[in-house]
Amino acid sequence: MFVLLNLKAYACDPVEIAAAAADVADETGVRVAVAPQTAAIGRVAETGVETWAQHVSGVGSGSHTGSTLAEAVADAGATGTLLNHSERRRRLADIDAGIRAAERAGLETVVCANNPRQIAAAARLEPDAVAVEPPELIGTGTPVSKADPEIVTDSVAAAGDEVPVLCGAGISTGEDLLAAAELGAEGVLLASGVAKADDPRAALEALVEPL
Template sequence: MKSPIIIVNFKTYEEGTGENSVNIAKACRDVGEESGINIAVAPQTCDIYRISSQIEDISIYSQHIDGVGPGSFTGHTFSSGIKSAGATGTLINHSEKRLKLADIESAVSVAKKSELTSVICTNNVLTSAAAASFGPDYVAVEPPELIGSGIPVSEANPDIVRDTVTGVQNINSDVKVLCGAGISQGKDLKAALELGSHGVLLASGIVKSNEPKKALENLISLI
């Protein structure tokens, strides 16, 4: 079975804020090194430098960027800024931070200019295909009704994963598909990979766990 990418989204959970973010990132780094699997973290913007300055050899994704550069853009998050803080990639258009199509396109563009890995989050097959046309590195399909539900998309709606892989590949074969929503167990990751995805995007199953390292070890136990 192919080696996946796992992205752990810290959202704005207290369990993933401040020094807690460093502890979870260390667990991700350690399990990644032990298994050879790329386990990336997506902390809050305020914690990107906190993590990058304390932990080496970990992929750090911003939870959002705007399609702007340096200048008069108060309150915006810009790509070269998060890169200088230590980010290596970014989520774009998460269901909790939705963007218009033009804003998604510009965010991908500035991410490429800053050499950041880009992950466009989508909610169905059609939007996934549209996202692929912008040429991101990944499209992550997450039905919003399943996010945080504990019911994995690979179980509740396997066709959306399978059809998204096909739809994205038909538009741009260089774009890889991730799936998210309800992912927490080893069987969920295994099923996601068997459906054709290259990995998963998950949050509460790891970040809210009392033992994040054990939760990660369980997640990768079947691959």
């Protein structure tokens, strides 16, 4: 299972969490990546943890003020990027351009989507993986794997054999992770369960413990 931890814009210490994630990955062999704020990518990557961007713009270098170049996050140490997160929705053409920009920069891609129909469309754009997240469950602590298991199984079917599916929203425990795996997800996308925890290291350790 791939554990992709999105720190969003939470008021947490990205380096402390990244160091904990690096240790947990080393000690358990579980693939754990951290997606901090863009400005923290370099510092997070220095911990040795697999580092992702939360978003890249679908543009190359040029007159694009305020954009986030895929090449820039790759230079800073990121090896992958989320695209079209529920809190950073893009139009289809922008998602396609974002995937192509990430490919040019050598970044792995996970395209997020709300439901199996959107997952089918996202998978046709040939990202490395897709992630299904029902927006109404994000940040609730109620795991998608329990609240809406069919959205995961239907997304796995919609994505087809070539594109792995992650699931996210409300995932915070090892039990949630196992449930996601049983539904066919190859990873989880999570945030608040670790980023807002009093002890993020303990939360991460507990998360991967049953794997």
